[in-house]
Amino acid sequence: MALLGDSALAMWWDMAPDMRAEFEHWHSHEHFSERLALPGFLRASRWAAADGGEGFFILYELRDHAALSSPEYLASLNAPTPWSTRLMPHHRNMVRSQTRVLHSHGAGVARHAMTLRLSPREGEAPRLQAALRAMIEELPLRAGLAGAHLLRTDTPAIAPTTEQKIRGNADRSADWVFVVCGYDLEVLRPWSGKAFAPAELAALGAAPGAVAGAYSLSLSVARGENAPAR
Template sequence: MSLLGNAALAMWWDMAADQRSEFEHWHSHEHFPERMAIPGFRRGTRWASATGGEGIFQMYELDDYGVVQSAAYLERLNAPTPWSTRMMPHHRNMVRSQCRVLASAGGAVARHALTIRLSPGPDSHARLQVALSDRLNTLAAQPGLVGAHLLRHETPPIATTREQQIRGSDRVADWVLVIVGYDLDALRTVQTTEFSATALQALGADGGALGELHELCHSAARADVT
């Protein structure tokens, strides 16, 4: 397992340009330390859109899936700080997935990332998981790339939290591919060829897979910020 643990939180949202400076200050200097102090949180990494948009992608690597419903995590979600309370409404179009790690190869942090949100087609869960998992080691070793990871969302049996209430309704991504590398063009090629929506459908995915390119902003492990 190359990710730090067997679970992950994967999140996407939009942050307006006029809020970006305060958001990055808050997220790096209050939010990261707060989250990384929760037992089971191993590393957090934030990327911004690599195409000039307002998008943010955030991934927390977790010891195991139980962390997403732990008392310590829920306590923070239901008691946001004043600064967090002020920033949460600016997280627009939030997609938040509590995931089990299905397969992982290579590194988890690099200059760029390609995320692909997808769902299995009818009766294709096993076939798609095998097909994608078999490709991860090859991907991680390609020129320009360093790692590839497959995540699957599972909704935990918890009530809507205070942070969710402030933001409004969060959507979820069913399955997630996270591919990281140092060469943006290499990731762009992967996005438009072997992991295009059409190619993914041939492997067993439903239609409508969404791929996005990101650039690294900040990454921190527990010891870095606590």
């Protein structure tokens, strides 16, 4: 399996331009280090909106689903650092999906990533999953692309955390998450546009309302190679 481990935490949020520099400093030099010190957190990656907008896509690759409810992780979520406490209110339009990896092939990290948040229509989950799995096996072989992955949200039964409360509202979540990684943005762009237009997705068995986005890599750090938190 290309992604490290069998679970992942996938997140999207917007960050206002006047907070971006501090956010990236904090996220790179404190938050990644903090998370990668927790049991089961194997790799942390951050991509920024490819069009230069305010959006970010963050992926934590996890050894197993238990990492999402470990005592150490819950303690961290409920005792954010002063710097985290300062930055959390600026995470706008948060989508936070605690997932299991259904299918993964090829590279887990590349220069660019397309993400698709979607749901199957009632009764169509097997057909949609089969169609996406076929794509996952084929897409990484194309010039310009490197990997493809399908995640399904499975939220642990835990109480709202201090970090969530600081952000000011309940986090939304995606149902399924489809990710395509590549080294050529022009090859990847169609997968966040025409290739996943509503009609094409409906033909595969997806419900209306899918959300696609293209992102470019800011930083990826694996467990053990990050600098100590400060």
